[in-house]
Amino acid sequence: MIASTGGAETRADIWPRERVLPYSPIPDLSFLNEKPAGLRGRVRAQGAELVFADGTPARFWGANLQAYALFSTRPANIRAQAKRIAALGFNLIRIHHHDSHWVTPNVFGTNAPETTRLDPQSLDILDQWISALKDEGVYVWLDLHVGRRVTAADGIEDFDEITDAEGHADIHGYNYVSGSIRERMLEFQKAYMSHVNPFTGMAYRDDPAIIAVLISNENDLTHHFGNALLPDKNVPAHNALYMAVADAFAARHGLDREQIWRSWEFGAPKIFLNDMEQRFHAAMMEDLRQGGFEGLIATTNSWGNMSIAGLPSLSEGSLIDMHSYGGPGELDIDPLRQADMLSWVAAGQVADMPLSISEWNVSPFPAEDRFVSPLRVATSAAHQGWDAPMIYGYAQQPLNQALEPSNWDAASDPAMLAMLPAAALLYRRAHVQPARETYALRLTPAQLFAGISPENSVAIRTLYEQSRLVVELPQVPELGWLAPRRAAEGALVVTNPETAYLPHGAGFVESDTGEFRRDFARGLFTVDTARTQLAAGRLEGGEVQLSDIVVNMKAPMAAVAVQSLDGQPINGSEKILISIAGRLQPVEDGRSVYLREPLQGQLHIRAADGLRLRQLDGKTQPHDTENGVYMIDLSYLSGEQWLMLER
Template sequence: MRNIHSILFIICLCLFTLHSARDVAEASEDWPLDKITLRTATPDLSGLNHKPAGIHGRVMAQGDQLIFEDGTPIRFWGANLQAYAIYFTEPRNIKAHAKRLAQLGFNLVRIHHHDSDWVQPNIFGENAKTTTQLNPAWLNKLDQWITALKDEGIYIWLDLHVGRRFTASDGVENFEELAGGQDKADAVGFNFVSPSIERLMKEFQTAFLSHKNKYTGLSYSEEPAVIAVQITNENDLTHHFGNILLPDKGVPRHSETYMALANAFAKEQGFDAERTWRAWEFGPSKIFLNDLEHKFFDRMAQSVRDTGFDGLISTTSLWGEMSIAGLPSQMRGGIIDTHSYGWEGEIDFDPRQRAGLLDWLAIAQVDGLPLSVSEWNIGTTLAEDRFVAPVRVAAMAAFQGWDAMMVYGYSQQGLNGHVFPENWSIASDPGMIWMMPAAAILYRAGHIRQAEQTYALCPDASDFFGRSIAPDTSIGIRTIIEQSRLVTCMPETPALPWLTATNLTGKSYQDLDPDRSYLKSGSGVVEADTGEFFRAFEKGQFVVNAENSQIVAGRFHGEPVKTSNVEFNVDNPMAAIAVQSLDQSALTQARRILISISGRAISVHPEDENFRIEPITGILRIQARPDLELISRDGRVGDVSAAHTVKDGVHEIDLGKVKGSRWLYLE
């Protein structure tokens, strides 16, 4: 029945989306054209970064938090830099974009798709005949990025394997059955049972991390600005790739190895051999697959350590609607990583009915370990409400106590001018960029407190491995995470002696029942237990009401939305407006206040950098110091004082008169 309801929901959503897109396209014909470029003025949040990155020593885990060697606590607001952006950005623009990233509030960049075959050239060169040699010219490009980012106080996350495809010249055993008649072969899944693929991956790790950056004089393994490495991206057997090793998949030599390992594990543990190899089923197979993954990751992590790297190691990610049964093998690295992509209308969904972007992230928070989110975004192409996501993700990350957040991505294209509109290159997307500084402030400046209550998801081993416990199957997960903190426990599992069971003794937790709703029947609002934010999903509104950040994002209905010190009167059907203190004082006492304004931005054409930008109109009323003046630092806008009046300690700002400026200051 759940599948039928899901199909009907998706059909209705698609029809609604098509209708909405047509209506928006017609309305946007009168919206002014604008674009985001490197020359577009932004707020300057670079003061949040210490420079250069690495001056406090290595980043390490202390329980479920990240700290520097000198004891300084840290959390990371980051972005991916991927593919052609790495290799085709000119040196002067590398420095300029590193500076811009810092100004926007970022202090972490993940290097991604540097080895992917669809990127030409990549780290191996252009259409290389072998992937066993690193190309010096393209390594030099990466050196330039790392150096420029480090200088701006931005730390680095390095992936070691993303989209590398092996060639016939690489020396992969049984290459022909992996390649299927092609001249290249993927490694994902097969790496867990192929000694030759493992050897090649180790050789890459060693060469890559031992490479000395000629601009810093340090190898990547020595570089304190490199906080983490990930062994392999989105690569698991427990959910996605276990089935490719089965006897009916046309890879007989790899299947023979897989079946021998499964049978040996079943015999050793006293499991039913038939159930142990059946990768698609829950039960003994999930225990065996975790053990197989763990042994591989254990060997790979030791290879990383042998290079001298003593930072964080992520094995892979919880991604693509995986259940918690995919988490145990990630324990080897010391930090858990996860990915999630939402959809248009994320602001509207009822958590009693379906899962959203944030639910899939929350289940990866293992008690006692830090959590990174190396990919998040809205998956719907340039969704009209995408501007809500940055502040919502930032608020939830701070509330849950997550440690490193990375949007996917800053850019996938060369950053020398024209950037095509796409989800994966927010550098030129007004819908996302306008809310990124507000999100960075929420998360990095501590404007949102961690939850007051923590719920622990602690099934025993029979349930943990025996059934799918995930947001799409658990109303308990979906209805708790916007109200209180959630952590996942590791179960006592005799068959996995390397897995440390979670010990909650002495800790204050509530047990989470995955099958119970924690939202009152009939409620249209889900609210944080700190009282600092809520999502009114029946209205499609996300509201932050903290002492120094007050934000409304989502749908407006022709009526004012009031927080403690701000009244938002917005004429548009949807928008996002953030009013935030920049000096850590409460809004009513702050000497500097940033106002961020975002809304609908419609791409004109896939090969045109211009967007149709919906003008935002309405009135803001802000209780603040009466001596503050309204200022815009956008050189195109000029004087905005005509939009501003002050009476009885209330600043009234006419949004229709700010001449299109999306970042304003009261100071």
């Protein structure tokens, strides 16, 4: 049996088999969290930053906890998993797919005939999760609508137009025109946010550990669901409502009523769709505020390769929320030619607003280089000043036993797990500096609604890995509610999104701080700072020398990160975390068993004298020392993902 990737071949039958257990040893980064969550009061937006009530800057490294993991994890395991989540370095969990029809039970119970009643048993489980996470210093993000499918018993007007063969209806898009759907959504958020958690003694709306809510997940008109309301979609009542709003908007602003409703076109239709979204979200946000919620509110998300034409309505929330998914080979993407997953995030950074990423990942599973993505997300987030990246997800399966290999269950994927603590430490301890320069994409209203995105803007693609990139929002006459957003004084203005900021034929892109570099010609990512030094990607291309480490490996795809845990530079630290990842493939029977590619090579670290190399269980590992350099033969690690070099 031969496993072949990128031209390199390895005999898979000599790869060791590794079973992933629910509580296999991991580094303990829980010291990064203040306990309990909410200790410093409410998190609020302050310009482009998130801060606590006492003025302390807030930075969140998070994950999704979704679907069956929410409602089918046994109570004893909820507490244990909350501790494990904190140990991995997370301080934010998004509660997701709580209402989705395919999850049984969900927040409405098991096979509920209607969706207007919250199930007490399901709420009890959510209460336990929130309490356990709070105790471990982990904050919570709540979604208000994700995958709810209404039923005939829910009292939805013109329900027969949108029902499916099973008697349910997806409300995405229709909520913007249907008064009865909006009422059901308002009723849900009132009941959900006013629910008192008996384990914390606080209603969700009052708990400072619950920092944010999302009104509706992946539910925009500007790029996705506006088309569901068109005349040819066989929804005459909903289309009539849509057309009436479009006609009124056109008349009010002197626009062409024969064009304005054409949702698939850029220009004036996108202005109209932004206005429709804003009016709905304004009502939902007013209800949340009147109900007493003082936390952050995200309206919906920029997702599915949306252009910046969708940003105006999103800017009405407390922060812009992004979703971005990449694929295998992200390190190889030439930004002069193609967009990568993080360029889509960068295109959503509105000037003077915080930015969250409530979903990121790479697919399809199992991408051989998936362990590189946490390192790149954390590095760009620190460099750009993004506020809350969240991997999708920590777990989707019940957390009671070993999980089947899955893209949505990082909790049991040894490849992702290997680098998640390293990424958390890098990001939360600010081991990577903010960019020195800020570039502001300054567009006219006509340009803003013309469909600009990383797909067609080489400026976006080539700038974000070098310097901070923000998108300014101009004043738009038809959108009286839109607050113009300008970059801070000193920003370098970009007016032509087709301008390249890398020389033709370049083979790498490097940050303006000099701290990280992506060599896309080789497929190698490096970070070189005082407290984090790492190399990830195709390490077989030759020795990688950084300030205090040298990586010399023969690996088609691997990563090595060396980090100070005591706040000192690596070369003077007395507590160093070493994270190691190589290619892992799950066996074909769906069990939590992986084949691990053996790693061969040397890691040299210049550090303080007298340190010892240990596994997480305390067992000493062999190594040599010469002239203050620790020389580690990676061939003898037997699959260890983490080592400690400490006094």
